[in-house]
Amino acid sequence: MVLLGVAYAADRNAPKNALEFPGFTEFYNLDYDQALVVFRAAAQSQPAADSYNHVAQTVIFRSMFRANALDTEMVANSQSFLHMAKVPMESADDAEFNDAIRHAMSIAQARLDTHPEDTEALYALGVSHGLMGNYRLVVEKKYRDALREVTAARKLHNRATELDPEFVDARLTQGLNDYIVGSLPLGWRMLGFLGGFHGDRARGIQTLELVADRGVWNQIDAKVMLSAIYRREKKPKQSVVVLNDLIPRLPRNYLLRLELAEMYADMGQRSRAMEIVAEVERMKAEQAPGYDRVPDEKISAARKKVSPQEHADSRKP
Numbered sequence: 001m002v003l004l005g006v007a008y009a010a011d012r013n014a015p016k017n018a019l020e021f022p023g024f025t026e027f028y029n030l031d032y033d034q035a036l037v038v039f040r041a042a043a044q045s046q047p048a049a050d051s052y053n054h055v056a057q058t059v060i061f062r063s064m065f066r067a068n069a070l071d072t073e074m075v076a077n078s079q080s081f082l083h084m085a086k087v088p089m090e091s092a093d094d095a096e097f098n099d100a101i102r103h104a105m106s107i108a109q110a111r112l113d114t115h116p117e118d119t120e121a122l123y124a125l126g127v128s129h130g131l132m133g134n135y136r137l138v139v140e141k142k143y144r145d146a147l148r149e150v151t152a153a154r155k156l157h158n159r160a161t162e163l164d165p166e167f168v169d170a171r172l173t174q175g176l177n178d179y180i181v182g183s184l185p186l187g188w189r190m191l192g193f194l195g196g197f198h199g200d201r202a203r204g205i206q207t208l209e210l211v212a213d214r215g216v217w218n219q220i221d222a223k224v225m226l227s228a229i230y231r232r233e234k235k236p237k238q239s240v241v242v243l244n245d246l247i248p249r250l251p252r253n254y255l256l257r258l259e260l261a262e263m264y265a266d267m268g269q270r271s272r273a274m275e276i277v278a279e280v281e282r283m284k285a286e287q288a289p290g291y292d293r294v295p296d297e298k299i300s301a302a303r304k305k306v307s308p309q310e311h312a313d314s315r316k317p
Contacts, residue, residue: 017216018216018217018218018219018220019220019249022038022042023035023038023039023042023054023058026038027058027061028220028250028253029250029251029252029253029290030065030252030253030254030255030290031252031290032058032061032062032065033062035058036055036058036059036062039051039054039055039058040055042054043055043100043103047103047107048107048124049103049104049105049107049108049111049121049124049125049128050104050124051104052100052101052103052104052107053100053101053104053124053127053128053131055096055100056096056097056100056101056104056128056131057131059093059096059097059100060087060089060093060097060131060134060135060138060139062093063087063088063089063090063093063139064087064138067085067087067088069085069087069138070255071255071259086138086139086141087138087139088139089139094139097135101128101131101132101135104124104125104127104128105125105128107124108121108122108124108125108128109121109125112125117163119160119163119164119167119170122156122157122159122160122163123156123157123160123167123169123170125156126152126153126154126155126156126157126160126170126173127153127173128153129149129150129152129153129156130149130150130153130173132149133146133147133148133149133150133153134146136149147181150173150176150177150180151177153173153177154173154174154177157170157171157172157173157174158174161174168210168211168214168215168216169211169215169216169217169218171207171210171211171215172207172208172211172215172218172221172222172225174207175203175204175205175206175207175208175210175211175222176204176208176225177199177204178199178200178201178203178204178207179199179201179204179205179208179229180199180204181198181199182198182199182200182201182202182203182204183199183201184199205226205229205233208222208225208226208229209222209226212226212242220246220249220250223242223245223246224246226238226239226242227239227242227243227246227259230242231262231263231266234266236263236264236266236267237267239259239263240260240263240264240267243256243259243260243263244260247260251289251290252289252290252291253290254280254283254290254291254293254294254298257276257279257280258276258277258280258298258299258302260276261273261274261276261277261280261302261306262302262305262306264276264306265305265306265307270306270307273306273307274303274306274307277299277302277303277306280294280299280302281299284299
């Protein structure tokens with residue numbers, strides 16, 4: 001699941017659904033290698049800030065996926081976002097990520113130098129800063145640098161929505177920033193570079209719910225983030241609603257079904273949770289698209305989480 005990712009910048013003259021755009025279906029269904037092939041080709045044929053942001057985000061999310069850092073438990077079981085485990089990134093991926101971000105920022109800034117009120121450029125530059133914030137946090141573990149980048153992203157997206165109040169997708173970063181900063185210890189919220197912005201968890205959730213309801217490009221991102229946040233807020237029923245909406249739209253994303261099982265377990269419905277884990281296991285055995293790559297240890301871990309007593313009983317002589 002997405003933890004601190006910032007959604008894609010996109011040309012709003014393009015298809016009005018992220019899943020209609022080449023590469024996005026693969027991305028959301030955890031096929032990061034194929035998504036990267038598509039996004040790299042787009043960046044080469046059309047070197048826009050958006051295209052390079054797509055490459056950068058796919059690279060870092062692939063690293064997070066490999067490190068099991070996309071599970072919402074990473075958020076739900078932490079006292080703050082500062083306790084996330086460091087994500088290893090291969091040197092080639094590190095170089096590609098930073099190169100893509102440099103290209104994206106350069107292109108977006110060039111547009112802003114000529115047209116300071118270009119909302120698409122403001123948004124694209126904000127996405128780049130958000131992705132750098134993600135990188136600083138999960139790869140480098142530089143907390144203050146991460147917050148500076150996310151704050152820069154929020155300011156740029158604030159400006160974009162000031163100029164265009166109907167740019168709902170740009171509110172994703174605002175909502176996420178509100179929630180993250182509002183969840184930090186007071187000492188962190190008092191840091192000068194936050195510009196007096198202390199965040200607001202409730203407002204952040206409301207903003208993400210708005211994007212999940214009315215967003216176009218970032219609707220799925222908002223829903224995925226909300227499922228993680230609802231879990232952290234101990235609201236599994238709301239998370240179940242979101243996950244049941246996402247699963248049919250992203251049928252190859254096995255993390256969603258495993259997450260759904262854990263939500264039912266959190267609600268005390270362990271028999272339903274076990275049914276879902278068994279379904280994942282069956283789909284893996286049948287080599288259903290996407291499920292053929294579910295690690296056995298993922299299924300085993302899910303069984304232990306949703307039915308710890310059954311696991312304990314299985315070890316009795």
